[in-house]
Amino acid sequence: MSDRMVSAPVRTARADVLLASVGERGILCDFYDEAAADIYRDILHEDSWEAAEYAGRVRGTAGPVLELAAGTGRLTVPLLDLGREITALELSGAMLAILRERLADVPAALRDRCTVVQGDMSAFELDRRFGAVVISPGSINLLSEAQRSGLYASVREHLEPGGKFLLGVPEKDTGKPDTLERSQEIPGGSGRRYVLHARLVPAERAREVTICPADETADPFVVCTSRISFVDADQVGRELGEAGFDVLERVPLVFGGGRHQDVLLVAAPSGDR
Template sequence: MAATLTAPALGGTARRLAEALGDTLRVSDLYDGGAWVYDRMVENDTAEVPELLAAARGLRGDVLDLGAGSGRLTMPFLARGHRVVALDNAAAMLAELAQRAARLPGRLHDRLEPALGDMAALDFGERRFDIVLLGTTTVSLLDDEARRATFRGVRAHLAPGGRFLVSSLCFPAGRRAETVDVVALASPSGGTALATLIEELRPDEGARSVSVLVQHLEPPAPPELFLSAPRMVDEASVTADLAAAGLAVTARQSIHTAPDGRETVLFTCHRDDEGETK
């Protein structure tokens, strides 16, 4: 195999599949080797986009999209007329964004600024942003210290009157579960691939494992397994860390509650020296 399979990275079904496929299986990170898979799985996903656009209404300045990936949130804000800095720490994800951007009209393409970097070490000098975005999955990819450092960096780069829009998944207490979903995708070679998405929740550890098994149907190729290990971050931790960073939550909006009880929550934040009137 191309990577070491560790217990935190693989749930029960994913581990059994990996063991059954043995040495024919290639394993890598979802946001690196699996960037193309991630892009195709979310390309039509508009979850939270209307709510983010509504929460940013009235602001026309620059946007900083943290963990931008292939541009799920970047593109709608470009279309609205903003200049967007799309920050990601995975070059493979920014390569997918570049492919999307190449199809944009010039007036949109010229407003996009891809940036390779670590959101926990933000440094744009004196530049300030009217809007900073942190999408649903992204906050769960940070450990506690990285999350706190990210929030401090956002506070330092948020323009007066600006808004930090951060959404987070909140899970029901004590619910341990595994879900499996299968979708067909277009592969980079132009053929067809079958992607099996496996998610395991381990609330006793505050952890999730997300695995995507890709089987290439045409042209045939060895199977691939892409891994991600996001955390289950509770709402109290997010709001406490925002406050500690000097960011005041001025609105909480429940965007969606899934059948398994998980809730997507959007927090609208301002610098804590500005109050709720901005």
């Protein structure tokens, strides 16, 4: 679920406080950098319902599939189960390393149908077209408006006639919550616990996220940061229309408890039905 430029991590106010308190033990990194890879893997929770919604709609297309911001492969492996050729594009080297490890554990018949490419989903050129292009929820919120425009243009250039663009987005704008800052503990699969701190920046329509170990004695004490833009299904739908797409479906992505906060938009180039 990532497609970040390799750059200096976001300096959040919370990160500065944490780093000052732990001294030389502190390491600041982007959540998708190599230093944070173990934390990302530890707290990543995958849900079969999400992959099932994507797979059900990819089945209605023909030809190879392009997955953008593939991350650690939460959609990649389920899509390979459909028997299709998959190109998984991801910019973060740390995420690619985890994805390759994961693919090494699947049967060769599946692995051989997957091509892994390092690239930026907001500006890519591949020497083929695809019957479907997919992006998992969360990734588009890490792009600026200009980057989203580049994404839509790149996708149009890589879709086969009749191809579909499937992208997960938040259902509603989350830029107006009750509090400007909040912290919560989150469990990792290893049993370790982490603290997630989120701070809103309303003027910039963004949220700064800081994640660190709950154990204040951890050495090294890795502080991960990221910046998330406010963008929801209505806004993305409008942007798709301006970019020459028609939104064909708007499907709630339903959690096990019957709730949903993300929407799967299924789009196609205008006039290409």
